[in-house]
Amino acid sequence: MHNEPTFEQSVGQHLVTGLQGVSLDGQFIDLVRNHKIGNVILFSRNIVDKHQLKALCAEIHDLIVQETGVPPLITIDEEGGMVSRLGPDATHLPGAMAIGATADQGNAYTIGRISATELRALGIQCNLAPSLDVNSNRLNPVIGVRAYSDNPETVASFGTAMVRGLTDGNVLSVVKHFPGHGDTDVDSHTGLPLIEKSKEELLACELVPFKAAIEAGVPAIMTSHILFPGIE
Known part of the structure; x- marks a missing residue:
């Protein structure tokens, strides 16, 4: 008992x-x-x-x-590309924008499986990835190549493919940075960004990938530290 x-x-x-x-x-x-x-x-x-x-x-x-x-x-945090904590002993996996540029969602799935295999072998059960931000602001100092695309549908399809790869490799995926960190020119690690979009605008862009991830069964979502007066 x-x-x-x-x-x-x-x-x-x-x-x-x-x-x-x-x-x-x-x-x-x-x-x-x-x-x-x-x-x-x-x-x-x-x-x-x-x-x-x-x-x-x-x-x-x-x-x-x-x-x-x-x-x-x-x-x-093991996104691949510029956000990799494991160091030179791990497989150097490409970042989201490079994967998106291949136009093959299967590559995102494969990256997820490879990442999961290595993380599980080390004793790590959860990857704070992928980023589902839509790279809609070219002045963004913190997302950029960490995003799959500036197209929300592309981000959704590639992001959910990586989630499936991680899941099939028995690693929990935490998608981020809800409700979206793409349309800002402020790094939220050093300041407090403000995104003044209406709920309707967010539903048409930033929230598209997160909706797809939820429908795909993603187990967890990381929030951003950004002001969204349109929905707060």
Whole structure:
């Protein structure tokens, strides 16, 4: 018989945290022990090579299972192209715009399967990809080649193909950056963009890929930190 989780355990299962270095440190261990944090995101700062990364993922898994009784969800941003955390040991996969330029959705599916195979082998279960942003603003400083296209239908078809590839490889896909980061000239990592589009305009462009992904069964969506007064 399993005991019902405490309030703290339930909250911890809904949180994702990072760690500072390439091994478990005291701060991270205390965070898991005291607050029952159940999920982790990895960045380039946490990775030396594939052997170290696989060992780190195993240590994270064992610690969180020991402290919470539930296996963790270990996540990473591995879009391919300019957004790749795994380093030179991993297959260097092309980014979204390069894949879109092939005009073959099968390539997006294949990239998803390759990515999933490598992530699962390392102990990572969730990829914060693909980007479903429509590259409609050429002055955009943060999306650009991370988008499949400036056409929402193309983004939808290629994005859902990669989602299927990841899913078939037993890796969770988290599409981003809802409701769309394409039509801005401000980097939301350094400022607060404002997109003044009506709901109808968003439905005709930015939201098309996300609607397709939801219909395809994507398990999760990452939101953007952007102001959308037309729908807020």
